[in-house]
Amino acid sequence: MTDFMKGFVWHDNKTASLDKRPVPQIKDKRDAIVKVTMSSICTSDLHIIRGFVPKAVSETILGHEFVGEVVDVGSDIKNLKKGDRVSANCETFCGQCYFCKRGFINNCLYGGWEIGCTIDGCQAEYVRVPFADTGLTKLPDNVSYENALFVGDILSSGYWGAELCEIQKGDTVAVIGAGPVGLCSMMSAKLLGAEKIIAIDVDDTRLEIAKNQNLADVVINPLNSDVEKEVKDLTERRGADSVIEAAGGKDTFQTAWKIARANAIVALVAMYEENQTLPLPDMYGKNLTFKTGGVDAVNCSKLVDLISEKKINTDFLITHKFSLDNIQQAYKLFENKSDNCLKIAIVN
DSSP states (O other): OOSEEEEEEEETTTEEEEEEEEOOOOOSTTOEEEEEEEEEOOHHHHHHHHTOOTTOOTTEEOOOOEEEEEEEEOTTOOSOOTTOEEEEOSSBOOSOSHHHHTTOGGGOTTOBSOBTTTBOOSSBSEEEETTHHHHEEEOOTTSOHHHHTTIIIIIHHHHHHHHHTTOOTTOEEEEEOOSHHHHHHHHHHHHTTOSEEEEEOSOHHHHHHHHHTTOOSEEEOTTTSOHHHHHHHHTTTSOEEEEEEOOOOSSHHHHHHHHEEEEEEEEEOSOOSSOOOOOHHHHTTSOOEEEESSOOOOOHHHHHHHHHTTSOOOGGGEEEEEEGGGHHHHHHHHHHTOTTOOEEEEEO
């Protein structure tokens, strides 16, 4: 291992650059150092650069979604060794505090969303992973790095969003946003027993992907349809049994509660850039339950097993690949959503 590496660093002037950085070292007995083989760009990386994540620390290497090979472990790590192929959780968590014991790992008293936010992330050649014994998942031989790239973030987010809905067999679930998290929410909702998935997005290409991948039964584009009327027509005038809001647009929160039936659950997995209004007088009588917050990515091992068993496949989400040296170009493509971009794999 060399002394220095390349990493994509966020600066507080709302820019980022590929800089030379020291290769990370073990700092704690529960650390691991991972050689990054593949990482990705997430919308939350853009939120950090734009200044919408108050906890983010400038001069930090970006990125929290990755797979790679363990090259060093702290003395307390017993379940990992040098050479293990792993996928990483987007959150670091101790596994022992009040919140961790209850599965709320996003709220770990000693971790949370750190990698790529408050400590150096994975858009680099190497990354230090705190609490590696809980935050890294070993990959079976039949699961490739590409297969597992999204396990620790967008697939976990989609699965979490579906879990929040408390889906009953036969339910109709509406998913707002057919981007990567929304698509993962659709596949997870079907896995958990939903009978009908309604995909809602302003991008016809993404809606077509949802249909072609058999993730959605019905697609609706709000630009040429009355979403509330369409959903009611599809549900005998009730509205959706649950709604997953994965878009985070200016009016998508309002759409979410309006298309939900009375007594439904609305799961908000999107990260908003602006405050949202809760119009309680208009909602009165619908008796809705709202669930929101950062993903509790506690199901990484389960998701890897599902991938290994061919019950989940997210490979289609990788529409583009770039080298780390060309990450600026990758960010530009991802931000503009050009060339039908869904997710970009940064390959080291």
